[in-house]
């Protein structure tokens with residue numbers, strides 16, 4: 011049993027393979043958080059101390075206990091306006107104008123397994139998963155909160171979410187409903203977060219948490235390039251491979267907020283959930299509101315240990331099991347090869363060249379539908395532009411299949427161009443403020459996905475294309491942030507619900523398409539990696555990592571992404587040199603080594619390749635096939651500390667049985683007479699001996715782990731090395 015309730019003390023213990031989480035309701039019914047961290051034995055409530063702090067008042071019924079204050083006790087789900095001045099987890103407006111919420115313990119339930127969610131992505135049930143539901147209530151306003159804890163013991167993960175229910179006879183308006191709140195009694199913590207911008211997503215930045223509040227988040231209607239819904243709190247001394255690290259990942263693709271506060275006494279609170287700015291959800295009597303899930307994980311083995319736990323839960327319980335262990339086709343994408351300038355003849359020429367090089371799927375990117383010869387028009391008109399193509403989509407798809415490739419197509423379902431038939435017919439289907447000119451980006455507007463008629467239209471429009479031609483893959487794009495988040499289908503008092511209803515509409519559309527086409531592979535995308543989150547990964551097993559395909563920039567983007575997400579989820583392509591985003595020149599071998607650490611493909615004009623490049627590409631594809639399982643299923647190790655050196659980036663994969671490893675090194679700065687990169691490898695079995703493929707060299711695992719590998723002097727522009735190690739026992 012991974013969940014236990016100890017009757018005599020009232021302590022709930024949630025145990026995973028390497029972690030323990032404890033809480034208990036005290037005599038006043040306040041659900042106290044006791045502990046989260048490395049496994050201990052016993053009851054941790056001895057850690058709670060009471061002290062009379064000035065300006066931290068006492069609940070009325072505790073007025074004789076001056077040391078008892080909601081402001082100083084560690085809470086499991088903090089209320090608001092009743093004396094805990096730290097970050098609230100929940101905020102509610104009652105009809106009488108009161109904003110107070112004071113939740114007290116009612117009861118609990120422990121169950122095997124977990125219920126699936128309908129309407130939101132969730133962590134899929136595992137054989138050993140168990141669920142604890144703790145019910146809290148505020149009797150004054152009639153609000154019930156069910157705190158859900160799904161424990162995944164073998165994966166070292168605890169998934170939290172909350173269901174709020176209005177049990178009163180009046181309307182309650184929820185202003186904030188966090189998915190999780192965790193209080194640490196003490197600690198000297200750093201926060202690792204992942205900021206960025208278009209073409210530079212998930213840049214890892216490590217900050218020492220100051221006193222007071224720190225927050226990261228997105229108000230863009232999307233999880234965003236700018237701030238990923240994932241934060242790691244770590245001990246200040248933690249390194250990649252040692253030290254306590256706590257991960258908080260929100261399984262959500264819309265507005266989100268991660269808040270941390272170091273309080274007057276040095277306690278640390280973290281609260282994560284839907285961003286409260288602009289959020290106001292009306293809960294009528296009897297209604298419930300369900301938050302997205304937050305994936306919590308703890309590792310005492312540093313950032314890298316934590317990353318492997320996230321990789322595992324995402325591979326095993328987030329990504330649809332039908333993709334587990336399946337090989338992803340090596341694709342060629344038309345975007346950087348042709349942009350909007352193509353017809354069927356050109357695409358077929360690309361397909362023939364790609365097939366000759368060993369590629370397996372051609373993806374026709376933006377520009378095949380409506381009036382769309384640039385990015386100013388046509389979105390929403392998902393009707394094949396046969397005039398531009400010179401044939402029907404069925405004919406193009408048939409010919410591509412005859413060449414021996416699979417076929418994929420780009421869509422940007424949630425968008426609408428002002429210049430489109432759809433907008434002319436349904437201007438009210440766009441999110442626009444009734445009294446303002448809308449904000450445009452790429453000259454497009456955002457469809458109101460909170461409307462059922464819009465979702466139904468998209469199902470029909472997309473199915474018409476997908477039914478007409480054989481299409482094995484869809485690239486699902488989302489190319490602007492949301493503004494003017496106003497639905498013409500909802501009354502004024504419900505406008506604060508639009509952003510979340512939008513996400514539910516998108517998730518519904520994805521679910522309905524996947525139900526109808528169970529073999530369809532959907533790659534998520536949002537101007538590159540603007541919606542790279544566990545919510546999208548529930549539907550899309552891979553997500554285009556960034557519109558920046560420069561191999562050297564990709565090192566940082568892929569490194570940042572790797573803290574929370576597995577390589578198998580990162581769309582990564584070899585593109586042309588000079589690179590289209592940076593004009594940098596890099597060797598083809600370097601570009602391939604970097605792109606191989608993701609779902610591999612090419613994004614270049616295959617007709618412009620030299621004979622020598624073609625031979626190299628054939629070899630790269632055959633190597634990728636040899637390493638694909640290792641990259642997709644292996645443990646992942648970053649081989650340098652964040653910001654430790656500016657001269658190289660190195661990382662490796664080790665197979666689950668430790669019999670095979672793939673080590674990658676890219677020099678980002680070559681120095682005259684510079685030091686050699688000596689790198690200690692990770693994850694190998696110290697008792698095994700590893701042969702270095704293509705050489706006569708072999709090394710004991712212990713030597714590579716403790717003595718490291720000597721890479722020698724490298725020269726030139728951005729050279730890269732890949733080592734394939736095979737155990738002599740293999």
Ligand code: GLA
Pocket residue numbers: 345375376385420487489535536537538554556557
């Ligand atoms: C986004 C994607 C690109 C490409 C373009 C097409 O920017 O990230 O890969 O599909 O849209 O407009």
